[in-house]
Amino acid sequence: MASAAAVEWEAAARKVLVARKPCFGLPTACPTCLPVLLYLRMAQVPFDIHVDTSFPDADHIPYVEFGDCVAFNNEKGGVIEYLKDEKIADLNSNHPNISSTTVLDTKAMVSSWLANALLYELWVVSAGSIANDIYFSDLPWPIGKILHWNKTRHVKQLLGITKLNAAEKEEEVCYSLPIIVLAFFCFLVDTLVACNAIFYLNRYT
Numbered sequence: 093m094a095s096a097a098a099v100e101w102e103a104a105a106r107k108v109l110v111a112r113k114p115c116f117g118l119p120t121a122c123p124t125c126l127p128v129l130l131y132l133r134m135a136q137v138p139f140d141i142h143v144d145t146s147f148p149d150a151d152h153i154p155y156v157e158f159g160d161c162v163a164f165n166n167e168k169g170g171v172i173e174y175l176k177d178e179k180i181a182d183l184n185s186n187h188p189n190i191s192s193t194t195v196l197d198t199k200a201m202v203s204s205w206l207a208n209a210l211l212y213e214l215w216v217v218s219a220g221s222i223a224n225d226i227y228f229s230d231l232p233w234p235i236g237k238i239l240h241w242n243k244t245r246h247v248k249q250l251l252g253i254t255k256l257n258a259a260e261k262e263e264e265v266c267y268s269l270p271i272i273v274l275a276f277f278c279f280l281v282d283t284l285v286a287c288n289a290i291f292y293l294n295r296y297t
Contacts, residue, residue, distance in 0.1 A: 135181035
């Protein structure tokens with residue numbers, strides 16, 4: 093028997109992914125939002141994107157609205173786990189020609205490798221100027237400045253960046269942004285092409 097959320101999903105005329113601002117030619121440049129967007133694309137879910145500027149550092153973003161239900165990033169393991177647990181968006185059933193291993197490996201790569209590369213581009217390569225436009229530009233200057241400093245420090249800790257290894261980290265991800273953009277547009281065209289493209293680029297770059 094279908095869950096209440098699954099029934100609501102099927103009945104909803106409109107699904108909305110609430111994410112952070114776009115950049116680099118991507119509908120959202122938020123490293124947390126991008127895996128959810130790509131997952132929905134892979135699951136062939138028609139949805140609209142709404143940009144939230146009210147809560148730039150909130151951990152409930154991204155979230156998906158459908159009918160009277162909302163799947164938040166900070167609840168039940170995140171949006172993707174919620175959609176899977178409720179049997180709302182199952183990649184394997186939508187793409188029977190793609191093995192479950194390929195789907196899981198691609199999801200893991202998108203969630204870690206691509207997301208971390210995007211974090212690096214936003215907060216380190218651009219010295220945080222692009223990230224500031226995406227996250228904090230709609231806030232009063234003092235608040236945005238404090239949040240920006242705190243987020244930059246957190247990202248560098250997350251990626252393990254220090255003064256001693258900064259050059260090494262830059263070499264690891266210097267080609268990451270073109271890969272992110274290419275992988276995204278592959279997803280728009282064909283999921284199987286996207287999976288192959290991501291694995292190829294990860295191996296030979």
